[in-house]
Amino acid sequence: MKKIVEQNQAGMDESLIDYDVLVIGGGIAGDEAALKLADVGYKILIVEKDLSIGGRMILLSKVFPTLDCSACITTPKVSETARHRNISIFTKTEVKSITRRQDNFFDITILKRTRYVLETLCTGCKECEDVCPILIPDEYQYNQVARKAVFIPFSIAQPRIANIDIDNCILCGLCEKKCPSDAIDFTLVDTYEHLVVKSVVLATGFRLFNPTVLSRYGYGRYKNVMTAMEMERQLAPTRPYNSVLRPKDGKMPDNIAYLLCVGSRDQTVGNPICSQICCMYSTKQAQLLLGALPMADVTVYYLHVRAFGKGFCEFYNQALSMGVNYIKAKVASVREKENGNLILRYEDFSTGQVEEQEHDLVVLATGILANAEIESVFKGEKLELDPYEFVRQKDMLTNPAITSISGVFAAGTVTGPMDIPDTILSAGAAAAEATAYLKKLS
Amino acid sequence: MESSSAKLKVLVFSTDKISDPAIDLAGLLKKHYPAGVYTISVPCSSAIKPRWIIHALQRGFDGVFIAADGTDCPYGELCVPNTANLVAATQIKMEKLGIAPQRLKMAAICSICAEPFVRYMNSFLHDLDTI
Amino acid sequence: MGTTKTTKILRETRKPPEKALENRKLFTERQKLITNSLANGLQSIPDIAKESGLEPEVVTYVMMSMRKYGEVTEIGPDEMNEYFLYQLKPKNP
Amino acid sequence: MNSINPKLACDLKKFGTFDFSSCYNCGQCTAVCSITGPDASFPRMFIRYGMLGLTEEIISSKDIWLCYACGDCSETCPRQASPGDLMAALRRFSMAKYEPTGLSAMIYKSNWFSLVFTLALAVFLGFFLLTIKPDIPVSRWLFNFVPFQIIHDLGMIAFIFMGITAFTGLINMYRKINRKEKIKLRLKNTLLTVKQVIAEVFSMKRYRSCDDDKFSYWQSKNLLVKPWFLHFSIMLGFLGLLTATVLDFILKDPALKTWWPSRILGTVSGLFLIYGTIITLIYRIGKVTPAYSQTRMADWLFLIFLLLAGITGFWLELAVFTDAASTLNNLVLLVHTVLSMELVVLFAFSKFGHAFYRPLALFFHFYKNLEK
Amino acid sequence: MKKRIGVYVCHCGGNISDVVNVSEVVTAVKDMEGVAIAKNTLFACSDAAQNEIVNDITSLHLDALVIASCSPKLHLHTFRAVAERAGLNSYNYVQVNIREQCSWAHSYEKVSATGKAIQLVKSGIERVIFSRAMEPFSIPAEQSVMVLGAGIGGMRSAISLANVGLQVYLLEREFFIGGRTAQWGDLSAAYENGPEVVSRLFKQIREHANIHLFIGAELISQSGNIGSFEVKVKIKPRRISGDCDESGFNQAISICPVEVPDDFNFGLTSRKAIYQHYPSEYPAIPAIDDANCNFCGACESLCKSIDLNQKEEILNLKVGNIIVNTGFDPYEPTRGEFGYNEIERVLTLPQFKRLVDISGAGKLNFKGKQIHTITYIFCVGSRQGEEGENQYCSRYCCTTALNTAIIVKRKFADITNIHCTRGIRTYGKQELIYEESSRQGDIFLEFSFENMPVVEERNGKVFVRIKDILTANREMEAETDLVVLITGMVPRRNNNIAQMLKIPTGRDHFFNEIHAKLRPVETVIDGVLIAGTCQGPKNIMETLNSSMAAAAKSAASLSSGTIHLEPIVADVNTDQCTGCGICLTVCPFDAIVTAGPEDKPAVSIVISRCKGCGMCLPVCPEDAIELYGFTNEEMEGMIDGLTSY
Known part of the structure; x- marks a missing residue:
């Protein structure tokens, strides 16, 4: 062209x-x-x-x-x-x-890089996706659910065109056979x-901080410790599950903890700056969770609530009045119990003493990296x-x-x-x- | 739980730039008001024809509320007296037709008056209920 | 293109990755276990895990994927309002 | 109502902590510490006390002595405020406060002073020792200038002075801490607690828990290289050698038969001591964890003294079988004895002071728990 | 009459469908007369849905379109564009708001909300039946922009606009440019300095032939529309003309008998009625302040360029856009708020900034005493709780306060900073300033809204008492030499721009944009843009970003040379009109004129002047005037739709 x-x-x-x-x-x-x-x-x-x-x-x-x-x-x-x-x-x-x-x-x-799909011909009908036999973790759902090897990334993708993930494709040819507009072409090259x-x-x-670095929080080891971006997907209209569910066992969580400043304001991971958005997106998710799970408790463990922008303070107040529980503390470690619940250890500022608190889901508010x-x-x-x-x-x-x-x-x-x-x-x-x-x- | 006022129907004339944003804001902030409140937005509150109001009341609305621009009106100060005049004129017509003039009410709603709007709605419905 | 199947052309120079083949096998096996388990009626994820012997997180992932592609559907929460119950969707004729 | 005293923070820096003001009060250090719990909470609150200048809170606290400086807090501190350093500095600060002469404060605050003081003390102790062996040529030469008796008596006075100082320090500590903890001693509880303290001092179970913490650098390491074991080795070595020396002294027939229990004890203890100090020195030189990265002059001197004392001890051990009476061996004996005595004498003023301050703090800690 | 209407009901990804039963709505309207197709859609605004609608319009030959989704303020233009793409006139489109005014407002009453949504959609259908195709008016766009306020934001907007080739009229109300930044001294950890930044920007302004800077200038009236605003500008007399040598001015300043508190230094110092803020300021000549000058004439005799008889000037300008960049005022604490105005050692942050700036390095002295300990109380005038006047966070103050604390410690000997905060909000990279201030040994205390610190004076000493959250709520007291109240930003107090330009303000009383994410610099008044801190608290970089974004928006809207205006204007039915002329009296824009032959007098509308407000509608005794888009048919149709069963 x-x-x-x-x-x-x-x-x-x-x-x-x-x-x-x-x-x-x-x-x-x-x-x-x-x-x-x-x-x-x-x-x-x-x-x-x-x-x-x-x-x-x-x-x-x-x-x-x-x-x-x-x-x-x-x-x-x-x-x-x-x-x-x-x-x-x-x-x-x-x-x-x-x-x-x-x-x-x-x-x-x-x-x-080629999609192995002729962009002008693909209509986004998803028929190829239906016949593809491969199921691998869907990166657009942050691996919470599978996708096919030929796929449209998400329903509101722009362009809404199929793509073949050649590294996971077994070259069975079913998609090519099925495509009504002959848009699939494996001879295409980068x-x-x-x-x-x-x-x-x-x-x-930006990049998002990878919390496996902070092994104390158990991300990757404990299935019920997730990142805020994973939660973001669970709350989105095109969510991976039918409701907000614990990844470990599909339980509807009723006591959710947010850990702020994960990978931000932390010299030990080489990122001393504040990511500027985590306080507010956590506050937002907390409000959405209260909407999605009316019986749930949401606790946000924060250091300073950075509600600085236009309408942010009011939004934070709204979360407080909805009953979101804000605890000033940086959680030091997370421990998993047999039932998948998690024990958080932190210093309680009102007494200066160590506290432990049990939650059934932990969300890490991971920060922004360059x-x-x-x-x-x-x-x-x-x-x-x-x-x-x-x-x-x-x-x-x-x-x-x-x-x-x-x-x-x-x-x-x-x-x-x-x-x-x-x-x-x-x-x-x-x-x-x-x-x-x-x-x-x- | 449901009082009889919950079944009442009210037509609100709002204005594109001032009071309609306030009513949107009420929704945005999840400030609940009765579902019998319907809104039609017009450019300026002084543009509402009395015949529309009477039409609404005759077609089954229990009351009409004009969410006026007041002094915030982008079209100038004439808005306030003009809106007041049309309300007065309509109420005279309503009386002639045997409709209680209290069924038409006007108040200035600024572009962020979400809470006052909800209050007005609740009290207006309450008043209508007693008519 | 039409009749020439380009898949075949690519197959001459490229072998399907081992990993992909293995992954397919594993997923299908797990899918089968879950399907068998669901054949007994409404079940929650822990129920299926117990019956199939799979880790619950694996059940969540695989079954939610099955749900995504229309093989499974949720019915509603269980009595304790803790877990959703799922069932197999009747296959379209 | 407490008054803020910004001066204290400056003062504490002189005791060897530099970064604690960068703390942003997240409290992670407190929660990361495996020793903290409902009955003991540090280090964050102590950073506060340090910043705000609440001296009384610091010196009346048993908690600072419960910390074994494992360094987890410093390692994980998001602001790199080195809370572990602060805890160590607060212990030095408290020792300086308890100890009435002001010598501790000077040793900790000034490297030069600690060096000069230690050397001067060594010379003095050397002279004193010569009074015990009045027949060797150096002694005879010395006594031409200063009468034997004066040196001997001065030495004794110095020892008594040190003893009193150390004891006063302990009493001061007891009074300060008890002002806060308010325990009333009852015989039964006291005995029970003493038993617990002794058990803890020897097992250092709490220290072990630091190393075994899931997220610790040491968790996966071999027991023999863990800080707990090194600390244990040094302590055991020192106490063992002390006992052996005392036994030798009582038996009045030092170092002749290797199979004597006192000799075996001495040999084993010495090996422990040398092992512990060498590895610790390596850790400190290599700064393997934050806990090992801040080393004061007093710490270096202390470790080097221990090591030298150990090595010279073995030299003497070997010397027994060879030419026991050579001048060189005599000199080594002198050095060994000087070092050992210096270690004992500096008890009250140096890092070694924790060996009796910590048990007292532990006493309070366990007693409080018992009362509950 | 439309006969083939397409109706689309949006789920809004659950925002609507979680409350309103969308398919029930579709079922209820799909058989209405005129409806050709009715469907629901997950996101009507998504590209896929838009394409589907376009396809439906062309393949089903739809003649009108109704989309029930969010507020028209969000997506009216989006969907009008969809209609246009399919070849359907965009005015044959009606958007029904079933989100803000239905699902969100009645989220607890799912059944009633569904009922309401059905009525609303029906009403939209009844309206669109009578809609008529219209084309927007095109008018030529003036290739010029007026920027109000020559602080750094306004200057930045002006430079960006001039860079793209537009003529810029930059107005500054004061006699000196630079606004708050000029007052600010050291910025961002002393790498930059306010006046220096101002002069850097000013250098670019001076190089631009396209920028016309008016100093001492105020907007006094405005009329017209986007593309051609007619504005009147008053230029206040500076009472100094031409140049005079420095010594002449200096003599004039020293002889002036009027001495008033210097507001540039927030009253810390005083100045004369003839004054200048700092030597390098632009313009580098003094000004005479009419409010305080007693016109004694003493200065006039000393310097020939002083002219006390100078008159004010009025300028008439025509501009395509107006960018409002009028900035903020610092919050003024009430008397006694933390001892302000009662204890003389209590200053506000701006006062303190000036004090630091005008004090020479070495020792910091205030009122004859050397300062060693400074206690800062944060969030004064910001975050005033649910009932407070200012609920918002002023955003810039934490960083500025800490930055000042760093500078103070660097510049002066023996300083201890004690910060009483409500949680430091140094967001982003500004966190490094917080860290630096901690590392230099600043003491931080934290209080809650319920337990505000108390400032007391006892025996000539000042104490601050605070219940410190960070020390397990222990009560602490600090003896201090100076208390600095970290005051936030409030909207400009004497700002008549809002009324004149009809810019709505938000809950925080700052000017309000249409949508923070979709149209962040636009106001509801087309062609009037806002930028900088008049829109809400911002730091310098954010102010510059929004000022440049406003310039970009302005450039984009004027670049084609034409502006398209809404064709919603009044229309007179000359058959019914009797020419009574009542409507002429209510029209605020003189858009109605008498016309027609003498035997049948009537009025007519001057379309270029009509703004479509509709004020003439109800006053007509003959009901002869209608407003396009709001005709009797449409309005009564809507009412019928709302009441039909």
Whole structure:
């Protein structure tokens, strides 16, 4: 589909340009930045590593502090992005290198990994999925339930196109036989492409902390210790189970504990900064749990409740008035009982003494870590990172969107932890700055 | 448990920019009000025609409530007197038709007056119940 | 493409991964155990675990996957309101 | 009402704890500690006392002595506030407070002082020892300058002074702690508690529980390299050697027959002592866990003294079979005796002080439990 | 009359379907007259559902569309776009709100809620039957934007707008630019400094030919629409024209007999009626403050550029968009709140910041006494509980307070900081500032809302008493040399912009955006955008982000050169109109004019002026005026739908 551009051509030849802006990452930050730039009239390419755009947000249940359903906010934005005439999207595609040319444009190499499905033909009918005999853990449900080897990641995925997980495929050929539109083609291969763009917006988002590092909490060993993202899926409309259930034995939990600051504000795991969202998403999940399981008790073990944003304090008060129990303590360890219940050990601040408390489900509010892979993509120029590997904002107090590389801008959590409204604002800022850069360039 | 007021039907005229957001907010905050309350949103409370109100009352609504913009109205200060005038004019018409004028009520609802809205609804339904 | 089956072409150069084959076998076995157990009527996850000898967390994972693909359906909570009861869904003709 | 005294925190730093102010009060250290429970709670509350300057709370506390410095708290501390260091510093601080001369405080606060003091004491003790063996040439030369009797009496006075100091320290500690714990001694309970204390001192069951904690660095390690065993070795070695020496002294016929029980005891104890100190020194040099990463001058001197005392002891052991009366052997004997005596003398002022402060704290701890 | 209506009832992934029996709603309406198809859908707003609707419209030839889902404020435009894509006029679409106004509001009454949803959907169907196709009006968009407030947010918006080629009118009410940041001194652990940041931004402003900066300027009136707002701006006389040498000004300042508390330093120092805040401030010439000047004329004789007779100016501007970036006020504690205004050693954070900034390094002195111990009380004026005025968290204060504590300790000798907090909220990377302040030995105490600290003065000494949560609720007391109240942000007190531009405020009384995630810088008034701290507490970086986002939004909306306006305007039925002219008296926009031949007088609507408020509707004695989208047929149809069984 794309023309291949000769690498070593110099001079400001606009005809060489494939896109004005390359947006790396199709999460909510990338989408917002792309939309704002496309509205001004620039041609945008979004490159997304995953199978769907919408990032983390599209997988959330509801959002704080309004309890709007996350899908209701994400999906329109995602479909607006997908449908915008100035925006192209490559999913399952990675940016492999970015090199500045003499004319200040960027040479980009991308790797388009094949889905073994012809994107133009697939209608998303899911018939292939029905016949596939393979069942393996579904990463979009955080492994709480299985998916097929040929699958559509989730019902509101954009694009809603099947994908074959070749590492788990036994090449039985049933899907190919079944596909009504002959969209499946196992002869497809990954391809490298070269493009030229004028500017780059980094919106690669964040990683979640892996709590197996903190063995004291038993994540991985004790099945009823789960992460908040797993709980997020359980609370979402497209949830893995029929209700909120304990992963160990399918019991409806009635005494749930949230442990905050797991992997955040913790020098022992090398992440001393606060993840900024865990307090509030836990407060949100606590409220949703009380809605889903009216008989349940929810206890949040916190250090400081960081309810700082617009409406957050009120939202926290609302949780308190709904009966969510907040205990100021950092849980030191979790121990499993025979029946799968968990004993938490912590210091009770009102007495200064050690307490133990039993819960039947423990949710770890894992923090945000930097996604530093993008650094290595830049050739010839150094993308500076901060000590925690987030992209360094070169001039945070007068221009938060610029990075150490001219023409490369940062949107969203690539520069540090942020909630959704802040992410969207920072994406707007990146769009404003990219627009200014492009105007100056022409 | 259910009082007779729970079966009453009330039509609320709200305004797109001011009072309707407040009523949305009431839902968002899960501040419950009786399910017999129905809302029709208009651009400005001073745009409500008396014939619509009377139509509603004649078609079976027990009361009509105008959630007015008050001084917050984006269309200017004329909104307040105009809305007051139309309410007065409608109440005269209602009396002529033998409808109790108390069945029409007006109050200013600001864009965040979720709680006052719920209070107004409860008291209005209570009042209607006693008519 | 139509009649040429591309699967065959790929099979010439690529062998199905051992892991995938093993995984399929294991999953099918477990699925069978759960199906057998559910054939006795309504059951909760611990019931099935006891009867099938599988770990309860394995039952949760496998049965919820079966539920996802329409083989199992939940009926409602048990008397204690602790566990959901599940049953096999009648197969579509 | 308690008044905040920000000065204390600065003072505590001099006792060897530097990071505790970075604590953000999560309380994880308290809950991670396997010794804490309803009857003893630390270290977080002590960080508070340290920060806020509540000196009385610290010196009237038995709890700081219950800690065996396993280092779990420091290792897991999310702010790297090294609560374990603080506990150790608070013990030094308390010892300095109990001990009436002020020497402890100076030893702990100043490395140079502790070095100079230890050396000066060694010289003094050397002279004193020479008075016991007045016939060797050095002694004779010395007594030309200073009358024998003066040195001898001064030595005795020094020993008595040390004894009184140590005893006063204990009494002070008892009074301070009892102001808070308010126990009334009854004979039966006292005896029962003493039994418990002795059992604990020898078994150090509580210390073992630190190592065996599920999340401890040591949990999967061999018993022989666990801190508990090292501590046990050193303690056993020291006590054994002390007993052996005393026995030898009583028997008035030192070191002639290897099969004598006192000799066997000495040999075994010495081996334990050397093993314990060497491994501990290796741990401290390698800083294997946070608990081993903060070593004060006093700690180094103490360990080195123990090791040297052990090694010189064996030298003498061997010397018995060879040329027992050589000058070199005499010199080694002198060094050995000086070191040993120094260790005993410094009891009241050095890290070794915990050997009698801790049992007293344990006494309170067990007595309280018994009363309940 | 529409005959082929498509009806879609959304589950909203449980938000609706957990309460309302969605399939029952579908069953109840599917056989209504005019309904061609009725279905339910998990997420009507998802791409798949949108495509399905588009397919239905084209394949079933639907002529109208009803979607029952969330509030139209959220997705009216989304679904209008869906209709448009399928070739259906977007005004033949009605959105029925069965979430905010049904399932959420009646979540305990599932049966009644389902009943209500059915009536609401029926009412929507009755309305859409009478809907008519309309096209939005297109008007040319002015390629200019007015930015209100030249603090860093406003300056940042202006630069971003000018960078994309728009003309910018940047208005500052004060005589000096820079806003709060200029007052702030050291920022973020002393790597940056407020005035320095301001001058960096100002340098960019000066380089831009597109930015027209007006100082001492106030918006006095506004009319018009997005794309072409007509605004009147008053420029207050600075009473200084041209330049004068520094010594002349200095003499003028020293001779001025009027001395008032300097509000730039929050009353810590005083200034004259002719004044300047700091030397490098822009403009680098003083101003005369009318409110305090007694016009004695003493200064005029010393400096030729002082002109006490200078008059105010009025400017008329036409702009396509307005960005409001008017900032915040620091919370002013009430008298006696933690000893404020009663004990002289109690200061607010802004006062303290000024004190730190204007004190030379070395020793910190206040009122003739060297300061060693400083006690900070956090959350003053913020998080005031359920009943309090300010329930919100002011977001920036924890970090700023701790940062100041670090600077104080660095700058002055022998300082102890004691922080009485309600739980430190240094979110994100700001946590590092908290850690640094801990490491330097700052003491932290924590109190609860129920047990506020008490500030007392005894024998000339100041004490703070607090029940400390971190020490098992023990009562603690600290003797202190200075108490600093960490005051939060409140909306600007004398801000008439809200009334003039009709920007609604939220529960916290800050300006309210339409939707924090979907449209975070837009207000309900099209073309009026908000950014920075007038919208709610923010730190500098967040202020800049929102200011740039507002600029991006503005640029996107004006870039095409045309603005599309809602075609909802009034329409006169000339047959019925008698030309009585009553409607002319109520129209706030002069959009109704008399027209028609003399024998049959009538009125007509000037469409470009009509804003579609409908005020003329009820006053017409002949019922001759209708509003598109709200015609009698539609309104009465809706009422019928609500009451039908």
